[in-house]
């Protein structure tokens with residue numbers, strides 16, 4: 121360190137660091153979740169945050185989240201104050217998180233993080249670090265204006281054709297995960313990537329998906345419910361085999377309006393009606409949480425969900441304006457810790 125270089129220290133992020141971390145500035149083009157979720161994340165024992173500090177001012181933040189019952193550690197939310205970039209702070213934050221994982225997550229088998237096409241040029245570097253791309257999906261970030269919603273909602277011209285999209289329960293998702301031939305078709309990479317967070321198909325992850333302002337919706341094909349109250353129908357061993365599409369949602373407020381994430385998965389060859397019905401249901405849910413408000417709807421779609429269906433249904437719902445300069449692809453990288461020489465507790 122030269123005499124003019126300030127000393128940079130690293131320590132665990134605290135609840136009281138909220139203002140300091142927010143002062144680093146919003147990332148993700150104003151869609152930053154830390155603004156509303158920092159306190160919840162930082163007090164969750166499955167998460168761990170680290171800050172870089174210069175003269176009592178926070179100049180960097182990065183955190184891990186643990187999934188898959190302790191088997192996977194995801195890094196996210198990294199940021200360094202513009203003024204201090206290019207001095208290796210991000211690398212030190214990474215190293216501090218790795219140290220924490222070694223000491224406190226001894227069962228972790230996988231390290232993972234999600235990026236976008238913007239960082240695709242770093243793929244070679246990630247490969248050298250032992251990471252492989254394991255999943256990718258397309259996304260749209262749409263400006264949602266309540267006043268642009270069609271007056272009759274998204275019912276389409278012919279209600280009889282409308283698929284019935286119903287909310288799933290935690291038990292329903294457990295059943296989907298356990299019904300292997302179904303989950304293989306719906307989630308061919310055997311992972312979910314929802315809001316940049318990755319989940320293997322294990323029950324331990326279900327509470328992360330069914331949380332405050334989070335849940336899932338499904339549509340079936342070639343199936344008639346026997347009862348009339350299909351909106352509250354639970355899946356059973358028969359109906360689960362008819363699932364055509366599942367969407368997971370999660371939403372939160374940001375300083376510039378709400379952000380509603382919708383992650384869609386489907387079996388191969390689904391018709392457009394399915395995404396249409398999902399979008400309709402999700403817009404109802406959105407209205408429940410953020411009535412009459414404006415915001416952003418981010419739709420991330422798996423390879424089995426045709427992009428044209430997503431684009432045209434969004435248009436039907438009055439969402440034609442893309443957020444400026446937004447990424448179009450989410451890419452999940454993962455490395456096997458044991459294969460990279462890290463000790464892993466059985």
Ligand SMILES: CC(C)(COP(=O)(O)OP(=O)(O)OC[C@H]1O[C@@H](n2cnc3c(N)ncnc32)[C@H](O)[C@@H]1OP(=O)(O)O)[C@@H](O)C(=O)NCCC(=O)NCCS
Nearest residue numbers: 147196197198199200204205206207208209210211239242
């Ligand atoms: C990305 C960012 C955190 C880098 O901070 P920094 O302190 O300047 O980073 P460092 O000086 O340690 O070095 C930059 C390194 O980060 C790497 N990097 C940049 N973006 C990255 C990303 N999204 N994921 C992983 N590594 C990344 C670069 O390849 C470089 O590595 P190298 O020195 O081995 O080539 C900073 O530019 C930033 O805050 N950007 C806005 C937020 C953001 O994009 N975060 C993405 C990470 S979640």
